[in-house]
Amino acid sequence: MAEHKGLNLTLKVWRQANRQAQGRFVEYKVENISTEASFLEMMDILNEQLINTADPDGPVAFDHDCREGICGMCSLFINGRGHGPDDQITTCQLHMRKFKDGDKITIEPWRSGGFPIIKDLMVDRTAYDKIMQAGGFVSVSTGGVPDANAIPISKIDADEAMDAAACIGCGCCAATCKNGSAMLFVSAKVSQLALLPQGKIEAARRAKAMVAKMDELGFGNCTNTGACELECPKSVSISHIARLNREYIIANIKD
């Protein structure tokens, strides 16, 4: 069992009162943080401290919900990386044992044109919801839960669709991308349905509608740097971007 230690840390946190306000970094000291605490628990401790000391800026606003890496609500750019220094996890799965006593931790919100800051570390990610509303669904009634083998699906397709469906829509891809591109997110959503018979029928319409909405919302163009894949907490592959490109080009040729 790992040895429990108390960490004394300096937190450099982005504070911004609202969407229009000028933001700035503020440094806070937190003491005796358990190495067994999660990163968000450490943020909770900081907020208790700020409430108890009646800090003029109040507690730090940050997004969180399930705290088990599946809802996609938590975000945060920690020490220059989306979801922090660990690979393939969300911020809520990050633990303080990844840090050392005396560390200075820089905590920033997602910074991308598509995700305007609401307050402090909270950003508006409704753009992703709008892209989903444009076509990220199957529009026919699929009925109840079907028999497992009623519709044969190859293992390769089932696995790839499942890998794409692992995307939790946290926005780390667009926040990491130097172009502010949402292609990894859109491609994952297009792929997970295009690979399965229930979603294949509307694949062309879906690809066109979701890409059109993505462009309309001002996300950037993919230049295949692969940074999104490396920072994605669910390791969604950029091979899905190739599939989206293929679906989109074929859909337009068939028009």
Added chain:
Amino acid sequence: MKGFFKSSIGKKTVMSVSGLFLILFLLFHLCMNMAAVFSAEGYNMVCEFLGSNWYAVAGTMVLAAGFLFHIIYAFVLSIQNRKARGNDRYDNQNLPKGVEWSSKNMLVLGIIVLCGLGLHFAQFWAKMMFAELAGCEEAVEGFVATAGYEGRAAVDGAAWIKYYFHNPVILVIYLVWFAALWFHLNHGFWSAFHTLGASNSKWIPRLKCISTVFTTIICLGFAVVAICGALS
């Protein structure tokens, strides 16, 4: 296809198709240049064949169109990407290993390639094909004569190679240009296939490998021609 070329993927498709076309041209150009390594006469025969003939002029026009599309769309996409990124930057961003340096600097590399292309045009194309088309071959011949060369300058490509690459500064500039071209193509080649959808999880590493091998052959080939010219 309505609205296709206005979409992000449509614009990237134009970049990919024009990029692959330019890569094909580079391969053709290298094959032509390699003749100079083995035989000055053979190379000059190629130069004469591709002089101011109608097919060479038509090919040049198509090539220029390819360049123009590639360059214009590169700037359009870069401006859009900058806007999409927003004005706020991270205090620091430590990208994990695996992000190619060239993929983050394609525009800068492209501008370096373009500058090198300008120099190359001024030194070779303007004094050969353009001089023939513009009917100012005599002026070019006079220029070459002052450097101690004789012959029909517009089709004496071997003499031009010797003339320019004997200057070590020009040689180094060209080698730097080829290095920038290597970085630009190394990302651009596989990226073009990926953008066109001709890629998947199995083919991404294969395409990257092919890209590195192909790009190295192209750039090394051009460097060999320049170095051989300097040593001749």
